Amino acid sequence: MSTSSSSSTSSSLDLDSLPYLNPSHDRRIAFITGGNSGLGFYTVLQLYLHGYTIYIAGRSKSRCINSIKELKNKATEIRSKYSSQELNERFLGDLRFLEIDFSNLNSILTAVENFKKLEDNLHILINNAGAMALPYTLTTDKFEIQLQTNFVSPLVLTTKLLPILEKTKDKFPKLPTPRIIYLSSFGHLFALKYFSLTNDLNYSPNFIFTWVRYGMAKVAGIHFMKMLTLRNPKVLFITVHPGLIMNTNLFAYWTRLPMVGIMFWCLFHIFGYFFGVTSKEGANVVIQCSLDPNLTVENDNGKYFGPDGNESQPSLIASNMDYAARTWIWTVHELSKRGITIPNP
Numbered sequence: 001m002s003t004s005s006s007s008s009t010s011s012s013l014d015l016d017s018l019p020y021l022n023p024s025h026d027r028r029i030a031f032i033t034g035g036n037s038g039l040g041f042y043t044v045l046q047l048y049l050h051g052y053t054i055y056i057a058g059r060s061k062s063r064c065i066n067s068i069k070e071l072k073n074k075a076t077e078i079r080s081k082y083s084s085q086e087l088n089e090r091f092l093g094d095l096r097f098l099e100i101d102f103s104n105l106n107s108i109l110t111a112v113e114n115f116k117k118l119e120d121n122l123h124i125l126i127n128n129a130g131a132m133a134l135p136y137t138l139t140t141d142k143f144e145i146q147l148q149t150n151f152v153s154p155l156v157l158t159t160k161l162l163p164i165l166e167k168t169k170d171k172f173p174k175l176p177t178p179r180i181i182y183l184s185s186f187g188h189l190f191a192l193k194y195f196s197l198t199n200d201l202n203y204s205p206n207f208i209f210t211w212v213r214y215g216m217a218k219v220a221g222i223h224f225m226k227m228l229t230l231r232n233p234k235v236l237f238i239t240v241h242p243g244l245i246m247n248t249n250l251f252a253y254w255t256r257l258p259m260v261g262i263m264f265w266c267l268f269h270i271f272g273y274f275f276g277v278t279s280k281e282g283a284n285v286v287i288q289c290s291l292d293p294n295l296t297v298e299n300d301n302g303k304y305f306g307p308d309g310n311e312s313q314p315s316l317i318a319s320n321m322d323y324a325a326r327t328w329i330w331t332v333h334e335l336s337k338r339g340i341t342i343p344n345p
């Protein structure tokens with residue numbers, strides 16, 4: 001990956017320098033998918049410590065409720081180390097659960113309707129939920145599982161929530177621009193060429209082509225974010241690559257395989273030791289992009305940030321706007337066949 005550092009998030013991954021809100025007179029809302037685990041967990045923790053009301057959208061109520069308990073305990077532990085001045089200036093936000101299953105498009109539409117009944121505003125949407133290197137499976141909506149989880153579902157969720165972010169901008173023009181963050185991956189480089197999404201890459205051996213499917217889904221994710229930057233100046237669209245984080249549940253399919261799982265576990269941990277970062281470190285760039293008030297539509301829309309908080313460049317395939325348009329058209333058409341209308345960017 002090329003790593004041209006033409007710009008960086010202003011506070012260079014210093015989370016304390018990001019604004020702390022007092023929710024009793026500045027209530028701001030964040031919506032994160034998959035906030036119960038891995039990078040999402042640490043992202044939620046910091047947003048909570050910075051005073052945000054966060055909707056943790058997940059498919060398992062019990063896992064999300066348990067993680068809310070754990071997040072509250074961690075926040076209490078962190079705040080116990082604050083000075084009295086810090087305690088007077090920093091306020092906790094709120095944590096809420098919202099049911100969503102990215103392998104079922106109806107569940108996304110229901111989640112959006114439920115969210116609208118609860119909130120009028122949305123300041124930050126973080127498309128964090130993802131799945132990696134799974135065996136070939138079709139969802140109930142007849143998309144390949146990785147394509148739907150990493151790309152189609154985030155696109156549907158984003159386009160359905162976008163009007164709320166736009167209205168939030170109109171209502172609070174002086175606040176930092178509402179923003180949408182999408183977690184792509186270094187793994188988007190596994191797509192060595194542009195594959196038409198009609199080709200669901202169901203080839204053998206799975207242990208190779210599953211990575212290509214992941215790569216293509218993450219390329220398509222970058223594409224849809226690029227297409228949405230064309231849409232309007234009211235919302236900021238940022239894509240991030242958080243680094244290699246080997247100790248999240250993303251690798252669970254491989255490490256839980258009977259017999260060979262332990263071998264993969266060792267392999268991933270050795271790899272992580274040399275090249276990886278922790279979940280906490282990986283989440284930092286997501287938190288920066290979510291909270292940095294200096295990121296603007298004029299200067300930063302459509303950028304791709306790497307794990308060090310610097311602007312980076314995704315692959316040529318991911319950056320190509322003709323491919324991005326093809327991805328968009330294919331997806332809008334497929335969704336329309338399934339009864340879901342997506343407005344043009």
Ligand SMILES: NC(=O)c1ccc[n+]([C@@H]2O[C@H](COP(=O)([O-])OP(=O)(O)OC[C@H]3O[C@@H](n4cnc5c(N)ncnc54)[C@H](OP(=O)(O)O)[C@@H]3O)[C@@H](O)[C@H]2O)c1
Binds near residue numbers: 040186246
């Ligand atoms: N780890 C890395 O090295 C790395 C590198 C680059 C990019 N990323 C990206 O970072 C994001 C977070 O990954 P992570 O490493 O933190 O992995 P993780 O711990 O496995 O977290 C993934 C989250 O996505 C949720 N999720 C998966 N399928 C879902 C579905 N069908 N519906 C709703 N939620 C679903 C999971 O929920 P459950 O708990 O219910 O399974 C979990 O909360 C992903 O988009 C990943 O592609 C990760």
